[in-house]
């Protein structure tokens with residue numbers, strides 16, 4: 730065993746980081762466009778993006794770099810509780826990758842993303858009644874609640890460990906012994922992920938009906954009807 734002291738080493742590979750920030754942007758966009766019929770296609774596009782990102786992360790959680798693998802960071806509620814209790818003691822447990830409590834939140838986030846996207850898709854495809862829309866909205870609200878818990882966890886963790894976790898999610902680097910780091914960032918795969926998402930957005934943009942055209946069609950149809958009634 731090497732006796733090396735902690736320094737900033739690469740922990741989060743590039744695909745994990747690109748996944749995370751695309752997820753944040755798409756989730757925020759899906760929320761902002763959720764209510765209006767006018768923005769429905771943007772909402773659905775961002776929702777599908779979230780779904781695609783989920784599939785990517787599930788796969789990467791099986792074959793990715795060690796800190797990205799579920800088997801290496803998902804622990805039971807007992808481990809999470811032990812970690813949380815240690816935060817109030819003199820020696821808070823420090824984990825190089827996700828801590829066990831953060832990991833629980835991540836599992837909840839991924840599950841709720843799955844339910845939100847599936848119910849959104851089913852509602853959009855008119856596979857059920859109004860109940861599906863209500864389930865979709867309920868799942869999205871539950872997801873938002875866990876996001877709030879996630880953010881609280883990130884800020885509390887940063888404060889307790891005197892380590893800026895948000896910056897780590899940007900740079901990939903965390904304080905750890907060099908042996909705990911990863912050797913490859915997998916930048917090429919992250920670039921493919923980013924290109925796939927941008928390509929999907931571009932395709933959706935190209936195939937979308939021109940908003941003006943759709944609207945003016947509606948307006949001229951209404952005008953024609955009005956004229957008919959006048960005659």
Ligand code: HEM
Pocket residue numbers: 745748749752753756757786797826827828831835838839876879880883894895896897898
């Ligand atoms: C501006 C808002 C956000 C910030 C600053 C943020 C920050 C972070 C940080 C620092 C981590 C790493 C935690 C650690 O060190 O263990 C993380 C992980 C994660 N966050 Fe966020 N987060 C944000 C929003 C979101 C949202 C909206 C979602 C989901 C809808 C989300 C889902 C996740 C997931 C799934 C992970 C695990 C990353 C992985 O291993 O792939 N985050 N976040």
Ligand code: HEM
Pocket residue numbers: 756759760763764772773775776777779780842845846847849850851852853862865866869870872
């Ligand atoms: C993270 C992903 C998503 C989030 C956070 C989200 C969030 C929401 C929310 C909060 C609403 C309720 C708006 C309201 O009426 O107040 C909504 C409505 C809707 N969403 Fe999503 N959504 C997501 C993904 C999707 C996907 C993937 C689809 C379809 C493929 C979709 C289709 C719809 C449709 C059709 C409605 C309108 C339902 C109705 O008429 O009440 N959503 N979404």
